[in-house]
Amino acid sequence: MEKVESYYLYGGWQEVxxxxxxxxxxxxxxxxxxxxxxxEKKLPVLYYLxxxxxxxxxxxxxxxxxxxxxxxxxxxxxxxxxxxxxxxADSPDYDLGQGAGFxxxxxxxxxxxxxQMYHYILNELPHLIENNFPVTGKKSIMGHSMGxxxxxxxxxxxxxxxxxxxxxxxxxxxxxxxxxxxxxGHYLGENKQDWKKYDAVNLILEGNSVExxxxxxxxxxxxxxxxxxxxxxxxxCKQMNVNIDVRYHQNYDHSYYFIASFIEDHVRYHSxxxxxxxxx
Amino acid sequence: MEKVESYYLYGGWQEVxxxxxxxxxxxxxxxxxxxxxxxEKKLPVLYYLxxxxxxxxxxxxxxxxxxxxxxxxxxxxxxxxxxxxxxxADSPDYDLGQGAGFxxxxxxxxxxxxxQMYHYILNELPHLIENNFPVTGKKSIMGHSMGxxxxxxxxxxxxxxxxxxxxxxxxxxxxxxxxxxxxxGHYLGENKQDWKKYDAVNLILEGNSVExxxxxxxxxxxxxxxxxxxxxxxxxCKQMNVNIDVRYHQNYDHSYYFIASFIEDHVRYHSxxxxxxxxx
Numbered sequence: 001m002e003k004v005e006s007y008y009l010y011g012g013w014q015e016v017x018x019x020x021x022x023x024x025x026x027x028x029x030x031x032x033x034x035x036x037x038x039x040e041k042k043l044p045v046l047y048y049l050x051x052x053x054x055x056x057x058x059x060x061x062x063x064x065x066x067x068x069x070x071x072x073x074x075x076x077x078x079x080x081x082x083x084x085x086x087x088x089a090d091s092p093d094y095d096l097g098q099g100a101g102f103x104x105x106x107x108x109x110x111x112x113x114x115x116q117m118y119h120y121i122l123n124e125l126p127h128l129i130e131n132n133f134p135v136t137g138k139k140s141i142m143g144h145s146m147g148x149x150x151x152x153x154x155x156x157x158x159x160x161x162x163x164x165x166x167x168x169x170x171x172x173x174x175x176x177x178x179x180x181x182x183x184x185g186h187y188l189g190e191n192k193q194d195w196k197k198y199d200a201v202n203l204i205l206e207g208n209s210v211e212x213x214x215x216x217x218x219x220x221x222x223x224x225x226x227x228x229x230x231x232x233x234x235x236x237c238k239q240m241n242v243n244i245d246v247r248y249h250q251n252y253d254h255s256y257y258f259i260a261s262f263i264e265d266h267v268r269y270h271s272x273x274x275x276x277x278x279x280x
Numbered sequence: 281m282e283k284v285e286s287y288y289l290y291g292g293w294q295e296v297x298x299x300x301x302x303x304x305x306x307x308x309x310x311x312x313x314x315x316x317x318x319x320e321k322k323l324p325v326l327y328y329l330x331x332x333x334x335x336x337x338x339x340x341x342x343x344x345x346x347x348x349x350x351x352x353x354x355x356x357x358x359x360x361x362x363x364x365x366x367x368x369a370d371s372p373d374y375d376l377g378q379g380a381g382f383x384x385x386x387x388x389x390x391x392x393x394x395x396q397m398y399h400y401i402l403n404e405l406p407h408l409i410e411n412n413f414p415v416t417g418k419k420s421i422m423g424h425s426m427g428x429x430x431x432x433x434x435x436x437x438x439x440x441x442x443x444x445x446x447x448x449x450x451x452x453x454x455x456x457x458x459x460x461x462x463x464x465g466h467y468l469g470e471n472k473q474d475w476k477k478y479d480a481v482n483l484i485l486e487g488n489s490v491e492x493x494x495x496x497x498x499x500x501x502x503x504x505x506x507x508x509x510x511x512x513x514x515x516x517c518k519q520m521n522v523n524i525d526v527r528y529h530q531n532y533d534h535s536y537y538f539i540a541s542f543i544e545d546h547v548r549y550h551s552x553x554x555x556x557x558x559x560x
Contacts, residue, residue, distance in 0.1 A: 008500065009537035064344045064540065220288065257289035260344065 001132060004029065010070035011036040014060055023116050023124045024083040030125065031056035031078040032133065035070040044138040044163070044274035045075045045129060046267065049121065049147030051169075052179070053099045055080050059144075062256035068267035074274065076267075077129055079121060081146065083114035095179050096186055102174065103150030104198045106187035115187055118198070122154060122161070140164040140270040144259060145223070148215075149174055152200035152233075156208040164273040166214035166266045168259050169221055172233035173201035179227050204236040213237065213244040214269050216262050218252030281412060284309065290350035291316040294340055303396050303404040304363040310405065311336035311358040312413065315350040324418040324443070324554035325355045325409060326547065329401065329427030331449075332459070333379045335360050339424075342536035348547035354554065356547075357409055359401060361426065363394035375459050376466055382454070383430030384478045386467035395467055398478070402434060402441070420444040420550040424539060425503070428495075429454055432480035432513075436488040444553040446494035446546050448539050449501055452513035453481040459507050484516040493517065493524040494549050496542050498532030 005016035012035035021028040037043055046069070048059050056078045059065060069076045082088075082101030089110040090097035106115035129135055140163045143151035148170025155165035174180020175195045184195045196202045217230045224230065230246060237244040252258040285296035292315035301308040317323060326349070328339050336358045339345060349356045362368075362381030369390040370377035386395035409415055420443045423431035428450025435445035454460020455475045464475045476482045497510045504510065510526055517524040532538040 007533060007535055007537040008498075008531035009541045011541075014537060061536070062341055064347070066537075067344070067540075218288075251288035253287060255287055256341070257287040257294060257346075260347075261289045261291075 001128070010066050012038065012066065012070050014066060016056060016060075019128060021083070021120060021124060023120045024114050026083045026085045026088055026114055028084065028120075029056055029080055031060045032129070033060070033066045033069050033076040034133065035066075035073055035075070037073040038075060038134050042134045042136045043073055043075045044136050044140070045077055046270045046274070047121070047139060047141045047151075048076055048078045049103065049141065049143030049150040050078065050081050051143070051145030051147050052081070053094050055099070058256065062260065063263050064260045065263050065267060068264045072267055072271035074267060074271050075133065075135060077125070079125055082117060088114045096183055100146070100183060102146060102180070102183045102187065102198070103153060104184070104187050107194070108187060108189045111187045117150070118154070121150065122158060138163055138274050140274055142166040142168075142266055142270065143170065144168040145228075145254065146171055146179070149200060152213070153198050153203065155210050156200055156203040157197070159208075159210050162210075164212065164270050165210055166269055168216050168262070168266075169218060169223070169228055169254055170200070170215060170230075170233070171228055172230060173199050175199040175202065176232065177227045177229060201232045201236045204233070204240050204242055207240065209240065209242050211243065213242065214266065215244065215246045216249065216258075216266075217246060218249050218254065218258045220251050221254040221258075223254055281408070290346050292318065292346065292350050294346060296336060296340075299408060301363070301400060301404060303400045304394050306363045306365045306368055306394055308364065308400075309336055309360055311340045312409070313340070313346045313349050313356040314413065315346075315353055315355070317353040318355060318414050322414045322416045323353055323355045324416050324420070325357055326550045326554070327401070327419060327421045327431075328356055328358045329383065329421065329423030329430040330358065330361050331423070331425030331427050332361070333374050334427075335379070338536065342540065343543050344540045345543050345547060348544045352547055352551035354547060354551050355413065355415060357405070359405055362397060368394045376463055380426070380463060382426060382460070382463045382467060382478070383433060384464070384467050387474070388467060388469045391467045397430070398434070401430065402438060418443055418554050420554055422446040422448075422546055422550065423450065424448040425508075425534065426451055426459070429480060432493070433478050433483065435490050436480060436483040437477070439488075439490050442490075444492065444550050445490055446549055448496050448542070448546075449498060449503070449508055449534055450480070450495060450510075450513070451508055453479050453509060455479040455482065456512065457507045457509060481512045481516045484513070484520050484522055487520070489520065489522050491523065493522065494546065495524065495526045496529065496538075497526060498529050498534065498538045500531050501534040501538075503534055
């Protein structure tokens with residue numbers, strides 16, 4: 001593991017690390033923000049999963065999340081969105097291949113050799129973080145767009161591993177929209193039964209649950225009607241008695257300007273739950 | 281004038297406009313943040329001048345300034361750093377030509393045809409803003425690095441036009457450092473007497489003054505010792521009884537992470553003075 005970038009902000013350190021991933025069979029980067037409190041004690045971790053085309057850089061440069069992590073005493077881990085490298089299968093499309101891992105374990109060639117992002121985020125990366133940084137072991141997860149999908153699926157399938165979950169503009173049912181149909185078709189094959197375990201709406205309808213979900217969605221988001229379909233998640237939660245707060249916001253779009261405007265609420269949301277769980 | 285980008289954040293609008301600049305004889309862009317309060321009343325303006333290699337995009341995506349502009353009810357105007365376009369003289373170097381206008385009026389060929397950033401920032405751009413946006417006419421100015429130099433020089437030469445001035449990591453005496461010697465040599469010629477009117481330290485030693493200056497400087501800034509030389513400004517202010525607060529910060533570098541960490545203080549600093557001057 002090698003530190004490749006380091007910046008001081010809000011009294012803490014924003015670092016980028018490179019490491020060799022066994023799960024993904026390639027070199028990967030992740031960003032981590034260590035607030036000042038991490039010098040003196042172990043802190044809980046909030047994982048932030050990014051959306052299509054992103055690397056670890058987008059959220060660390062554009063969201064302002066570090067200010068709130070610093071105020072709340074939470075470490076933020078910001079992974080990349082897919083395996084990377086010349087030897088890793090790719091496509092010329094922004095929504096398939098590198099930058100578009102969709103947080104699944106691919107089963108189809110050529111994708112299955114490297115595209116194991118579900119395992120990477122669930123197991124390998126937390127293991128690495130817990131062995132190398134001052135963390136308590138308590139963790140929560142959030143994400144944006146494709147990363148919102150990833151966060152919801154990871155939490156719904158592993159409620160014992162994540163204290164809390166939230167999302168900005170998530171793809172709530174990839175099986176039902178063009179982005180997901182394309183990616184899942186390539187990564188998981190044509191049998192749509194195999195897609196269901198990576199579809200948050202389906203997971204909820206099948207009885208998976210978490211204590212609470214927080215979602216923010218902009219009403220001027222170009223992808224809201226076609227790719228995100230937030231109401232599918234709301235309806236599934238209602239039907240299955242899963243607690244959810246979906247906040248719709250006039251004028252806000254799909255960009256990091258939307259995220260920056262409300263990310264304080266998400267960091268506080270997770271911090272309250274991570275700290276409550278610490279004191280139990 | 282044409283609006284080319286528009287985003288909603290913190291309850292206001294972040295816009296980018298394109299216009300044909302008479303002063304610079306080319307098409308220019310600027311960014312403007314209009315907080316919610318601008319829907320109902322005229323607001324004062326804070327100009328933010330960016331550093332080498334930047335466009336209007338850097339500060340609008342990385343600084344988080346909009347949150348504080350929204351809290352304080354101040355409009356932020358973020359100009360580009362030089363004339364732009366294929367017909368505009370340029371160099372392959374990052375510190376000369378496009379992206380490196382240094383906020384001077386060039387007198388030397390080929391630069392003098394377009395590089396008139398001092399006049400553009402002082403006259404043309406405020407005129408455009410005042411004719412097209414809900415502004416009071418009161419304005420302040422700040423900047424980063426080359427833009428800190430620009431802000432200091434503009435305020436020191438025109439104290440009646442700017443209510444207040446501040447800077448992050450400013451080039452305080454371009455005449456005395458490599459960046460400035462190179463740029464001023466090309467733009468203004470070899471006679472160093474002609475450089476003095478664009479050198480903040482020299483302007484202060486010649487008797488120019490403002491009510492107060494706020495400067496933040498990171499001590500892990502790679503350019504601090506060689507190009508910025510903050511102490512030259514402190515010493516000149518002391519000698520000439522100009523009020524200045526220079527705040528040095530351990531660990532912080534020259535990046536937008538430093539700016540993001542302290543920009544709230546700068547927006548408040550200007551807002552207090554802009555609002556005090558409004559109520560007089």
